[in-house]
Amino acid sequence: MWKFIVRRLLITMPQLVLLSLLVFVMASFMPGDAFTGQIDPNISPEAIEEQRERLGLNDPWYIQYADWVGNLSKGDLGTSTQYHRPVSDLVWERVVNTFWLSLLSVIFIYAIGLPLGIVSGRWNDRLIDQIITGYTYLGFATPIFIFALVTLWVFGFHFGWFPTGGSVASGLDPGSLEYILSKLNHLLLPALSIALIGVVGTVQYLRSEIIDTKQKDFIVTARAKGAPESRVYNRHIFRNSVLPIAAFFGYEITMLITGSIFVERIYSYPGMGNLFIQSILLRDFPVVTAVVLLFGLAAILGALLSDIILSIVDPRIRIK
Amino acid sequence: MSNEQTEKVMDQKVEKSPSGMKIFWKEVLRDKLALLSLVFLVITTIAVFGVSVLLDKEEIVRVDPFAIYLPPGEQFILGTDQGGRDIFGQLIIGTRNSLSVGLLVTLMSGIFGIIFGVVSGYFGGQVDNIMMRIVDFFMVLPNIMIIIVFVTIVPKYSVLTFSIVMSAFLWMGIARLIRSRALQEKELDYVQASRTLGSSHTKIIFKEVLPNIMSLIVVTMTLNLAANIGIESGLSFLGFGFPQDTPSLGTLLSYATNPTTLEERWWIWVPAAILILVLMLAVRNVGEALKRAADARQRRAS
DSSP: OHHHHHHHHHHHHHHHHHHHHHHHHHHHHSSOOTTTTTOOTTSOHHHHHHHHHHHTTTSOHHHHHHHHHHHHHTTOOOBOTTTOSBHHHHHHHHHHHHHHHHHHHHHHHHHHHHHHHHHHHHTTTSHHHHHHHHHHHHHHHSOHHHHHHHHIIIIIIISOOSOOSSSSOTTOOTTSHHHHHHHHHHHHHHHHHHHHHHHHHHHHHHHHHHHHHHTSHHHHHHHHTTOOHHHIIIIIIHHHHHHHHHHTHHHHHHHHHHHHHHHHHHTTOOSHHHHHHHHHHTTOHHHHHHHHHHHHHHHHHHHHHHHHHHHHHOTHHHHO | OOHHHHHHHHHSOOOOOOOHHHHHHHHHHHOHHHHHHHHHHHHHHHHHHHHHHHSOHHHHHSOOGGGTTOOSOSSSTTOBOTTOOBHHHHHHHHHHHHHHHHHHHHHHHHHHHHHHHHHHHHHOHHHHHHHHHHHHHHHHSOHHHHHHHHHHHOSSOOHHHHHHHHHHTSOHHHHHHHHHHHHHHTTSHHHHHHHHTTOOHHHIIIIIIHHHTHHHHHHHHHHHHHHHHHHHHHHHHHTOSSOTTSOOHHHHHHGGGSHHHHHHOHHHHHHHHHHHHHHHHHHHHHHHHHHHHHOTTTSOOO
């Protein structure tokens, strides 16, 4: 197992280098540099040129790249041209919001996906399975932004059950119970929108996995030994089919990122996805670069985590 | 074997195995939903491309301050938007644009992904190892985001560059699928035989392996088309799809980010939303029917 983990870590290294290169190339194609929005028109061009030289903006690209990576490792993500604040501060405020949104979405995905998948696999081709399969068929074809718009329209505006924007009601004391409840209330609808669409893959995978496992020898043996049906499902099949699902968590991160971009925009929820879109529209490229870098990092590390967990719960993977 | 017997055998009608097209039609005719979807797609495509020739694009995107937010009525079948532009006309042009870009992206990403996948799988070993690590890397990236960034920084932005940017980050799925089939395929006798006869790798890949996995390619590209229509409308929804003056289905939906439009002016965004959903479902239904036709195990017993 250690051999697999070490090899998997070795693959991650070039991935991180590739990501940093990709983001660096993207950043260098973006218009503007460290001075954008800061130049006083009264300063002479010579002085600006001197500053550029001092900051290393005239260096060849590989030196600039090395400087950039060096700054990153110190946690310096540059300065926002729009807010004139360090990007790291700006991002930090938003990361927390997106973290809660993603966490709640994941909880919903498992809370909805596991029962649906198990029921539909256990009673496959019965009415209940047909209903669930119909749902996954529709869910697979529904773009998340349409679904989020419709839920916002129906439950946010039409019925008025949920707030339609923001992350917390104003005028509440941070840390008080009302504050936390209000946060949760603002999170429910966006998180459900992500979860109800994002759950489809989990349900489909679990269903086919259970139908597959049902006919395997060890299940037949368990039945032959007289194990009651509930025990066969709850212990033998569950253990075999559900653990790999838990390990897909890391791969879900890419899906969650895409979901958060659309859903945060629709619910005007102040998270990373919304920050990303706003910064692009405002041409605030240091922030854009930082967000892409962080999301890319999260996705790569998520995949790493998934593979490691998977190699622990499912030894078949390691042999390859 | 006596002569008589041979003649007897010759007399018997040799039943050819049915052609791919025939199996597909059989599958579609049996599956009423797929049939309905196919009919719908054909009619929509013809209607949308036909009507959009007749419609005057300038007329539709022209701002008319006297007709802002008109509900559906006699003059405008589906009402107007905040610029007094006819929603119905925008819907037609939008569908045409979304379909065209969906097709273009599916083709471009498909061709690149197929070649990448088939080369990786056919050669196998170290080549495959390196090529698949590249696929893994792109697969795990949050691609929607990266597409958005490239869309904003690409110079001379047009429908073509938009499609190229999209394709550049959407080829991995099909590459991986084709690669795993090519891995199986190259172990088969016909590849070995062809190799022994001295055929070049290029000839084997393009003239022999590719035609043999054609059914998989057609199925995957159809399913990708559905996904790409969704992705395009999503990007247009966020404002990073088509250039400003070109309506798409996603552009109509983006008007719904205005709360009043979302709540009260349903005619602006609901038709576009339904159209995207139905289009994606229809393409997928046809794709699923193709899939069943291509895979004998999934085909229903006749």
